[in-house]
Amino acid sequence: MPSPGSTPAQPGRRPRGRPGHDRAAVLRRAIALFNVQGYDATSVSDLAADLGVTKSAVYHHFASKEDILAAALDEALTELDALVAAAQAASDRSARERLEETVVAAVGILVEHRAAVTLLLRVRGNSAVEQAALARRRHIDAALAALVVEAVDEGDVRADVPAEVISRLVFGMVNSLTDWYEPGGRSGPAALAAAVRGVLFEGLGARSRVS
Amino acid sequence: MPSPGSTPAQPGRRPRGRPGHDRAAVLRRAIALFNVQGYDATSVSDLAADLGVTKSAVYHHFASKEDILAAALDEALTELDALVAAAQAASDRSARERLEETVVAAVGILVEHRAAVTLLLRVRGNSAVEQAALARRRHIDAALAALVVEAVDEGDVRADVPAEVISRLVFGMVNSLTDWYEPGGRSGPAALAAAVRGVLFEGLGARSRVS
DNA sequence: GTCTATACGGTGATAGAC
DNA sequence: GTCTATCACCGTATAGAC
Numbered sequence: 001m002p003s004p005g006s007t008p009a010q011p012g013r014r015p016r017g018r019p020g021h022d023r024a025a026v027l028r029r030a031i032a033l034f035n036v037q038g039y040d041a042t043s044v045s046d047l048a049a050d051l052g053v054t055k056s057a058v059y060h061h062f063a064s065k066e067d068i069l070a071a072a073l074d075e076a077l078t079e080l081d082a083l084v085a086a087a088q089a090a091s092d093r094s095a096r097e098r099l100e101e102t103v104v105a106a107v108g109i110l111v112e113h114r115a116a117v118t119l120l121l122r123v124r125g126n127s128a129v130e131q132a133a134l135a136r137r138r139h140i141d142a143a144l145a146a147l148v149v150e151a152v153d154e155g156d157v158r159a160d161v162p163a164e165v166i167s168r169l170v171f172g173m174v175n176s177l178t179d180w181y182e183p184g185g186r187s188g189p190a191a192l193a194a195a196v197r198g199v200l201f202e203g204l205g206a207r208s209r210v211s
Numbered sequence: 212m213p214s215p216g217s218t219p220a221q222p223g224r225r226p227r228g229r230p231g232h233d234r235a236a237v238l239r240r241a242i243a244l245f246n247v248q249g250y251d252a253t254s255v256s257d258l259a260a261d262l263g264v265t266k267s268a269v270y271h272h273f274a275s276k277e278d279i280l281a282a283a284l285d286e287a288l289t290e291l292d293a294l295v296a297a298a299q300a301a302s303d304r305s306a307r308e309r310l311e312e313t314v315v316a317a318v319g320i321l322v323e324h325r326a327a328v329t330l331l332l333r334v335r336g337n338s339a340v341e342q343a344a345l346a347r348r349r350h351i352d353a354a355l356a357a358l359v360v361e362a363v364d365e366g367d368v369r370a371d372v373p374a375e376v377i378s379r380l381v382f383g384m385v386n387s388l389t390d391w392y393e394p395g396g397r398s399g400p401a402a403l404a405a406a407v408r409g410v411l412f413e414g415l416g417a418r419s420r421v422s
Numbered sequence: 423g424t425c426t427a428t429a430c431g432g433t434g435a436t437a438g439a440c
Numbered sequence: 441g442t443c444t445a446t447c448a449c450c451g452t453a454t455a456g457a458c
Binding site: 040155168175179 | 249371379381386391403406407414
């Protein structure tokens with residue numbers, strides 16, 4: 001495959017033609033705009049104006065507006081698929097251990113791919129593209145729930161609450177990070193992941209042995 | 212009170228005009244549609260068709276599409292304001308105790324006014340109405356965060372995580388209920404509230420004294 | 423390879439006539 | 441209270457400039 005049209009553009013060496021945006025740059029701005037204004041409320045004109053080009057330029061990079069959304073959702077889903085795969089592997093470790101690591105890793109993904117994940121979490125299945133994304137997400141959620149079931153069965157996670165509910169609550173808390181976490185915040189991703197892990201697995205109580 | 216708009220039930224003597232929907236009925240359907248399709252993706256035509264009337268009939272009850280949104284958001288915000296007021300009162304009790312009760316009450320509101328709260332949680336401030344709602348919501352969030360600070364100061368909630376972060380995580384978990392809880396589910400609201408309280412304050416660990 | 427100009431069919435919100 | 445006309449703007453297609 002002799003480089004089919006993709007990125008000869010090394011920094012400092014403009015290949016040819018105009019100094020415009022490439023597909024990845026358009027996608028990045030689109031995700032940002034979709035998150036601020038909402039997908040439906042964002043017109044291709046908005047995106048083009050934000051990039052400083054015309055609508056047609058946007059349609060040069062993507063076949064349709066929905067195609068942009070699909071690419072954005074794919075970014076998030078690819079990361080989450082990898083998360084699930086990692087959680088299912090290494091089954092020599094206890095489910096509880098893998099669950100804790102999965103929560104920590106999920107926080108990392110939320111932070112690193114915040115914009116794409118935020119978009120994914122807001123999808124409501126209002127089109128074929130969105131429904132496909134929801135289906136992939138359901139698969140991921142089911143795998144995470146199965147991990148919780150394992151941990152409950154092994155006796156390392158409380159059994160007085162249905163595992164399905166626990167799974168929803170755990171990843172509901174993790175996902176809620178997209179609503180407020182700012183990359184430039186006071187506490188970094190590592191501290192945040194530790195906080196989530198601590199609150200979830202140890203509870204809110206003061207750190208004391210007795211009581 | 213001479214039956215305000217509802218069921219005059221006098222044969223052959225309609226009170227006025229047609230047997231159409233009243234404002235509350237329109238609002239209820241609107242909230243449902245907004246949640247399924249998204250606010251922006253829902254046109255007034257959609258709503259009118261769903262109600263079986265024309266667009267203009269909808270505009271008779273509400274001045275604009277945004278006005279419908281404002282009414283919906285007000286329902287949720289009114290409930291949450293009451294929640295905050297209750298949490299701040301009774302300050303003879305410990306902050307931890309009031310926090311636990313607030314969490315339980317919040318779950319109740321989420322369940323009972325799920326549709327309106329869901330709408331509120333999706334607002335991004337894309338218009339004056341939405342910005343006003345966001346401002347009210349920020350005020351509520353701040354009050355809840357202050358309650359957590361109190362509980363930390365009293366030594367009843369862990370201090371190794373910033374109170375602000377704890378507050379976000381706690382109510383992030385609570386708010387995530389809107390994404391999956393179905394009123395007809397197997398576990399009722401009371402069991403759900405108990406589950407959330409338990410997971411948050413005791414942690415996910417198996418119920419055992421000796422570990 | 424990236425962008426501009428232009429146009430078209432469709433639909434939304436809304437105002438004004440009935 | 442309802443119907444209709446209007447008009448702005450949407451997503452998309454095509455043809456060509458740099």
